[in-house]
Amino acid sequence: MKLDPDLKLRIYEKVGIYASRFSILEPKILLTTREVLDMPRKMTEGARTSAYKYLGLSYNGQNLIFINIRKISDEKDLENTIVHELIHQRFPYLSHGKRFNKLVRQGLRGKKFLPYQKRK
Numbered sequence: 001m002k003l004d005p006d007l008k009l010r011i012y013e014k015v016g017i018y019a020s021r022f023s024i025l026e027p028k029i030l031l032t033t034r035e036v037l038d039m040p041r042k043m044t045e046g047a048r049t050s051a052y053k054y055l056g057l058s059y060n061g062q063n064l065i066f067i068n069i070r071k072i073s074d075e076k077d078l079e080n081t082i083v084h085e086l087i088h089q090r091f092p093y094l095s096h097g098k099r100f101n102k103l104v105r106q107g108l109r110g111k112k113f114l115p116y117q118k119r120k
């Protein structure tokens with residue numbers, strides 16, 4: 001997709017809506033690999049120069065996500081990627097798999113999640 005001010009605004013809007021449903025802080029959103037590289041190294045550790053390969057990334061514990069607009073082809077991809085990365089933010093201990101995918105599907109359907117509580 002082409003990054004223009006209108007698309008940018010819609011992304012902020014979507015992230016805002018889902019962040020509130022998932023009871024997480026609205027993360028800072030990076031939309032280009034340039035922005036990823038311009039972030040302090042500490043915040044993007046583990047995925048800096050490799051960021052271009054992915055549709056999106058969640059920097060857990062940093063309240064930061066990357067949505068790779070260049071690589072995203074349509075509205076559906078965009079929605080999926082936003083929800084995927086925000087599920088990472090809300091469920092930071094959870095890795096990819098069946099349970100993760102189920103939460104993404106539920107999120108896309110509008111499900112709300114209570115705030116994350118660190119397990120004792």
Ligand SMILES: [Zn+2]
Nearest residue numbers: 084085088096
């Ligand atoms: Zn992921």
